[in-house]
Amino acid sequence: MRSKKGVLVVLSGFSGAGKGTVMKRLLEKYDNYALSISATTRSPRPGEQEGVSYFYKSVEEFEQMIKEKRLLEYAKYVNNYYGTPKEYVISKLEEGKDVILEIELQGAMQIKDMLPDTVLVFVTPPSAEILKNRLIGRNTEDMETINKRLARASEEAEGMERYDYILINDELEECVDDLHGIIQAEHLNMKKNESFVSKIKDEVKVFAN
Amino acid sequence: MRSKKGVLVVLSGFSGAGKGTVMKRLLEKYDNYALSISATTRSPRPGEQEGVSYFYKSVEEFEQMIKEKRLLEYAKYVNNYYGTPKEYVISKLEEGKDVILEIELQGAMQIKDMLPDTVLVFVTPPSAEILKNRLIGRNTEDMETINKRLARASEEAEGMERYDYILINDELEECVDDLHGIIQAEHLNMKKNESFVSKIKDEVKVFAN
Numbered sequence: 215m216r217s218k219k220g221v222l223v224v225l226s227g228f229s230g231a232g233k234g235t236v237m238k239r240l241l242e243k244y245d246n247y248a249l250s251i252s253a254t255t256r257s258p259r260p261g262e263q264e265g266v267s268y269f270y271k272s273v274e275e276f277e278q279m280i281k282e283k284r285l286l287e288y289a290k291y292v293n294n295y296y297g298t299p300k301e302y303v304i305s306k307l308e309e310g311k312d313v314i315l316e317i318e319l320q321g322a323m324q325i326k327d328m329l330p331d332t333v334l335v336f337v338t339p340p341s342a343e344i345l346k347n348r349l350i351g352r353n354t355e356d357m358e359t360i361n362k363r364l365a366r367a368s369e370e371a372e373g374m375e376r377y378d379y380i381l382i383n384d385e386l387e388e389c390v391d392d393l394h395g396i397i398q399a400e401h402l403n404m405k406k407n408e409s410f411v412s413k414i415k416d417e418v419k420v421f422a423n
Numbered sequence: 424m425r426s427k428k429g430v431l432v433v434l435s436g437f438s439g440a441g442k443g444t445v446m447k448r449l450l451e452k453y454d455n456y457a458l459s460i461s462a463t464t465r466s467p468r469p470g471e472q473e474g475v476s477y478f479y480k481s482v483e484e485f486e487q488m489i490k491e492k493r494l495l496e497y498a499k500y501v502n503n504y505y506g507t508p509k510e511y512v513i514s515k516l517e518e519g520k521d522v523i524l525e526i527e528l529q530g531a532m533q534i535k536d537m538l539p540d541t542v543l544v545f546v547t548p549p550s551a552e553i554l555k556n557r558l559i560g561r562n563t564e565d566m567e568t569i570n571k572r573l574a575r576a577s578e579e580a581e582g583m584e585r586y587d588y589i590l591i592n593d594e595l596e597e598c599v600d601d602l603h604g605i606i607q608a609e610h611l612n613m614k615k616n617e618s619f620v621s622k623i624k625d626e627v628k629v630f631a632n
Contacts, residue, residue: 228627336613342626364630371627374620379611382619392611399608402588402601404545410591411583417551418437418580421573 220248220307221400222329223314223393224322225381227337228367230348232383233316236337239390240314248306250315253279256294269299287317287324298325312397319373333400335393336377340384429457429516430609431538432523432602433531434590436546437576439557441592442525445546448599449523457515459524462488465503478508496526496533507534521606528582542609544602545586549593 225233241247253269255276264270271279276295279285288297298315306313317325326332339345349363374380379396383389400406434442450456462478464485473479480488485504488494497506507524515522526534535541548554558572583589588605592598609615 338623342623342630345623345627346630367627368631371624374624375613377613379608380613380616380620381611392607395604396608396611398601399588399605402590402605404584404586404589407589411589414547414551414554415580415583418554418577421551421555422577 218310219406220246220309220311220313221397221406222303222307222325222332223312223397223400224325224332224334225314225316225337225393226318226322226334226370226373226377227381228339228345228370229363230345230367231337231339232386232389233337235386236381236383236389236393237314237316239386240393243390244394246310246312248309248311248313250298250303250306250313252296253285253288253299254294254296256296269302271295286328287321289318289321300328319370319376323373323376331403331406333379333396334377335379335381335396336374337381337383337389338374340382427519428615429455429518429520429522430606430615431512431516431534431541432521432606432609433534433541433543434523434525434546434602435527435531435543435579435582435586436590437548437554437579438572439554439576440546440548441595441598442546444595445590445592445598445602446523446525448595449602452599453603455519455521457518457520457522459507459512459515459522461505462494462497462508463503463505465505478511480504495537496530498527498530509537528579528585532582532585540612540615542588542605543586544588544590544605545583546590546592546598547583549591 225237227233237249241249251265251269253271253276255271255273258264258267258270262268273295276297279297279299280288284300285297286300286303288295298317298321303313322334326334339348345367346364349367350360381389381393381396404411434446436442446458450458460474460478462480462485464480464482467473467476467479471477482504485506488506488508489497493509494506495509495512497504507526507530512522531543535543548557554576555573558576559569590598590602590605613620
């Protein structure tokens, strides 16, 4: 038995850690997960679908959502807004789905502020050496791109301790099972079972009389 | 991959919640667990073994252990001391064993103070009704004993929120798997992986230069 409300999980981590692959495999392998869908002001690309790839918004609509605090987090990249609509996430959690989303440190912190029950997971390869090899890749990129990536990893590492869990992506299936295990355990987190706890406490109090 | 040091788990909960059965089954079903062994000043009973059932101590020895802070927690019941020797627990954790022990709220809080990484798990039946039926038992006990047990449950409920996890013992195997899952997830807790984190952070910092 476990709390019926879903758990919100934020996945961050080094570029090259395989976050996307882990999420994809988690959704294939286990039921009960929903992906968060972002809102954006950028135009749909061929093949993308409203409400599947993104919720497409005008700048005015997006700024209205910011004003009304209808976004769990948002950021601007290259003149376009990207953000996580609160309503969609909350409705999935209420349905009992565990909602998973991939964002960077700053977004993760914004979400944790708004919804303190959010579980923050940082994904990393087993060693810096392996990370470096993955980032350098197959010599198809110039030195500048590679150096940017390496510098980026150094920035990403700064916020690691602010996450709740570290997920080491060595072997994919093991990593996915570990992530699933973390989320299952979080359903048993005392703070996520307040209604059950207060119910049984009230009932048990009667025994003393 | 996970932290190599063991996790210390304290199990508390309602009398009648089946803590003993859960622990026994956990140790049968999964490797890597060690039971904490208590120290006591009471005399060995027939069949009990030093270092297996208990570590038997004289009152002087026990009070010396208290003075030297060599106990993670202790209490006195019916003129006898009972406590958890720190050295035994720490050595098992260093070996990589997950150490599990069953104590009450006050002892649990003493341990958490001394070793903040300790995971506190509160075991409860699925409802107060079921707890009551288990406490009342099979009508072999007088009303006074039953009322004492019911009043005790009410006291035990008071500290519930101070635990990290709630474990609902409905179906035994599921409950044991849930407990094992909590402990596995705790190996991935960020705070329990400080040495890995600081190592990878240092290595990654070099990338930026």
